[in-house]
Amino acid sequence: MTVKTRRLALAATALLTTTALAACGSSAGGAKASADGGGKAEVVLRLPDPGNSGFLALGKKDGSLDRALAAVHAKVAWTGSAGPFAPAAQALSADQLDVALGSITSAVAALAQKPGFKLFAQTAPDGVGEGILVKNDSPIKTVQDLAGRKVAVSQGGTSEYLLLKALEKSGVPADRVERVYLRADQTSGVFNSGQVDAWATWNTFSTPSIANSGAHFLVNGKEVGSDNYAVWAVRNGFAEKHPEVVKAFYAYLHEGGLKEKADPAGYLNVFTDSGPTAVTPAEKEIAVAVTRQSATADVITEADTARFATVAAFFADQKVTKQLVDVKPYLIDIATLADGAK
Structure with missing residues (x-):
C-alpha cells in the first residue's frame, strides 16, 4: 500500500478495542442479504475503514469498491478505522474481521501465536518512508x-x-x-x-x-536493508468459503495502487482537508514523493516468500519471537485461490 493508505490504515491504534470488535461482530450478523433478485446470497467483506486518504478511501466515497465486488455478489462493511496489526490479527482469528493490512514483521509476530488468517498479497518494502x-x-x-x-x-x-x-x-x-x-x-x-x-x-x-x-x-x-513488506491478511474461513471475493478484492488493491502511484496528490484528503485526519500542506510534498516511489499490492512470489523467511529468522535470532516462525504455510497463491486457499 502507499503512504496515504498505510497512514490512515495504521495510525489509529486504539480503535480495534473490545467495543469496536463487538461492532464488527454485529456487522457479521448481517453478512448475508438478498443480492440481485436472483436469490444469490450477498457476501459482506468486513474491512477496516480507510480514513481520509488513499485509493480505498476514494473507493468508499465513490462506491467503486462495492461496484467491483458486486460482480462476485459481495459488498464491503466498514468496521471503523484500523489499529495496529496485533489486535486486527486477533479479530481475524475471532471471526470479527475478514481482511486487514499489516507488515510482514507484525505478521510474523502474530503467526507465532495461533493464527486464524493467511496472507494473500504483498507490497514491496517502503525504502523511503520508514x-x-x-x-x-x-x-x-x-x-x-x-x-x-x-x-x-x-x-x-x-x-x-x-x-x-x-x-x-x-x-x-x-x-x-x-x-x-x-x-x-x-x-x-x-x-x-x-x-x-x-x-x-x-x-x-x-x-x-x-x-x-x-x-x-x-x-x-x-x-x-529492510525486508519489511506490507501484507494483506484474510480470515481462513472467509478465504475458504469466498475465494472469488478475495480475488476480486485483490484485483482492486492492485489496480487502485497503480492509479494512486500515478497521481498521488489526487488521493489525499478524500473526505476533508481539515481536522486530525487531513494531510497538511507541509506534509503533502513528502507524502506525494513517498507514494511515487512506492509499489502496489501484488501476488506473493517465491522470491517474496524467501524474504519473509529472512524476516522470521531475524526475529528469532534477535529473540523477538521465542522460536522460528515458518511463514510459508500461511501464504495464499491468488492464482489458484479459486481451487481453495493453499
Whole structure:
C-alpha cells in the first residue's frame, strides 16, 4: 500500500478495542442479504475503514469498491478505522474481521501465536518512508551514536525491526541501546519533548514528524536493508468459503495502487482537508514523493516468500519471537485461490 493508505490504515491504534470488535461482530450478523433478485446470497467483506486518504478511501466515497465486488455478489462493511496489526490479527482469528493490512514483521509476530488468517498479497518494502528519526539539532549523526541512547519503538513489529536491523548493519550490539516500548500513536510527544533520543517508525508517523516537527531520518528502510513488506491478511474461513471475493478484492488493491502511484496528490484528503485526519500542506510534498516511489499490492512470489523467511529468522535470532516462525504455510497463491486457499 502507499503512504496515504498505510497512514490512515495504521495510525489509529486504539480503535480495534473490545467495543469496536463487538461492532464488527454485529456487522457479521448481517453478512448475508438478498443480492440481485436472483436469490444469490450477498457476501459482506468486513474491512477496516480507510480514513481520509488513499485509493480505498476514494473507493468508499465513490462506491467503486462495492461496484467491483458486486460482480462476485459481495459488498464491503466498514468496521471503523484500523489499529495496529496485533489486535486486527486477533479479530481475524475471532471471526470479527475478514481482511486487514499489516507488515510482514507484525505478521510474523502474530503467526507465532495461533493464527486464524493467511496472507494473500504483498507490497514491496517502503525504502523511503520508514526508518529511524532524530531531531534536526540532534548530536546523533550515525547509527553508532545510538549506543547509550534511548530509542522509542513499538514492540514486535516494524519499529523494533528497523532499529535492530540498523544496529546489526552498523555493528552496534542491541543491548547497547535502550529500547523504550511505546504505542506508535503515543510516541510523537515523547520524541518531540526529548524524552527519547530517536524514534524508529513508518510513514504514518514519519511524514508528519518530518514535515512539522523538525525531524529527519538518521537512516531509512532502504539504507538498513529492510525486508519489511506490507501484507494483506484474510480470515481462513472467509478465504475458504469466498475465494472469488478475495480475488476480486485483490484485483482492486492492485489496480487502485497503480492509479494512486500515478497521481498521488489526487488521493489525499478524500473526505476533508481539515481536522486530525487531513494531510497538511507541509506534509503533502513528502507524502506525494513517498507514494511515487512506492509499489502496489501484488501476488506473493517465491522470491517474496524467501524474504519473509529472512524476516522470521531475524526475529528469532534477535529473540523477538521465542522460536522460528515458518511463514510459508500461511501464504495464499491468488492464482489458484479459486481451487481453495493453499
